[in-house]
Amino acid sequence: MIQYGKTLKMIRKSRGFSQAALCKGIMSRSNLSRFENQLYVPSFDKVLQLLERLTVTLDEFVYIDRGFLPSKYDYFYKKLIQAENYRQKEELTEVAKQIAEYKEESIQFYELFLLSQFALLENDLPAILTKEDISNYMRPVLFEIENWLFYDFRRLNNFIQLFELDEAIFLYDRAITEFGKYEGFPKENNIKIHLSLNLGQLLLEQQQLVKAETYFNRAKQYARQQNKLYQELLSDLFIEKIIQQKKQLSLKDPLPTMLAYMKQIGYDAVVHSLMTYTE
Structure with a gap:
């Protein structure tokens, strides 16, 4: 579940910033408090400024928000590439089946499905396409x-x-x-x-x-x-x-x-x- 405000609050506290110190020159303290309590969504540029002050990249922030887990796409992409590189045919077949379940979710996942099918064909394995x-x-x-x-x-x-x-x-x-x-x-x-x-x-x-x-x-x-x-x-x-x-x-x-x-x-x-x- 996306909890950007709560994640920002956790990082702020771990960095030893008060709300007033973090938001100075960026937004009001009340808006930062509302953001941390999931009651307000600031503009994107404001979020980037807060993260810069906390010395956290946007990618790292999203990763932390996911509970230090990769995105579903990145997880399956990594599994697919690993199985392909090491020529692990059983693993390749299994991960291709898993990817196929999400192929309608987004363009990224559909193209990952295509890539998994391509990998199956390149390894002389049964494929849908x-x-x-x-x-x-x-x-x-x-x-x-x-x-x-x-x-x-x-x-x-x-x-x-x-x-x-x-x-x-x-x-x-x-x-x-x-x-x-x-x-x-x-x-x-x-x-x-x-x-x-x-x-x-x-x-x-x-x-x-x-x-x-x-x-x-x-x-x-x-x-x-x-x-x-x-x-x-x-x-x-x-x-x-x-x-x-x-x-x-x-x-x-x-x-x-x-x-x-x-x-x-x-x-x-x-x-x-x-x-x-x-x-």
Whole structure:
């Protein structure tokens, strides 16, 4: 249940602010009191000013209001991606069923349903929809975006495999350019890494090895900038796979040796994920 006023009151007290100190220059003390008692909803800019004074971001505030739990969408998205990355077919089937129950709830959930169906098809599992069904919905959506927002980059990342190569490269280039405005965004995270990895995979499937290697190297560079070791190793595995296909020398520090050592010290699940993802 949304209880923003009560949540603000709890944070205010934990920070040692009196009502008068918190609301000074923002709103009247009586309005703050009414807000904390769920009797008044201040304008959005006033809420942001209160949170800034409390040194709490809006995302963190909403997270606290939910009882330190992720949103339902974020919960199922994380479960789906984890099952897909680790090739856990039973878990993937189960989470896809759960997501399907909420597909009518919002556009976000419907597109998450489409993504779950796509993941089932990519793993040779029974699905309700076909790739054509998914493509017919998502392709026009992604081509018609004029002003890219953060959610749109995630959309492209999730569904880039639906496009022809020239289309995928066009959308990738546009997204990377547009993403410049989000470089300082706290949720920047893995978008550029995964976009590059997914486009590299698409090119690799079409045996365009030189171009594929270019995008895997980009993914590796982005991963290193973000200190994402898993994605950096994944990029290296794809690069080594290309080198082997081109019958060139192996990398200076062969990854198989490193992965064997990682298994030895207890990272079996990570190694399994890396190897199955690059098969």
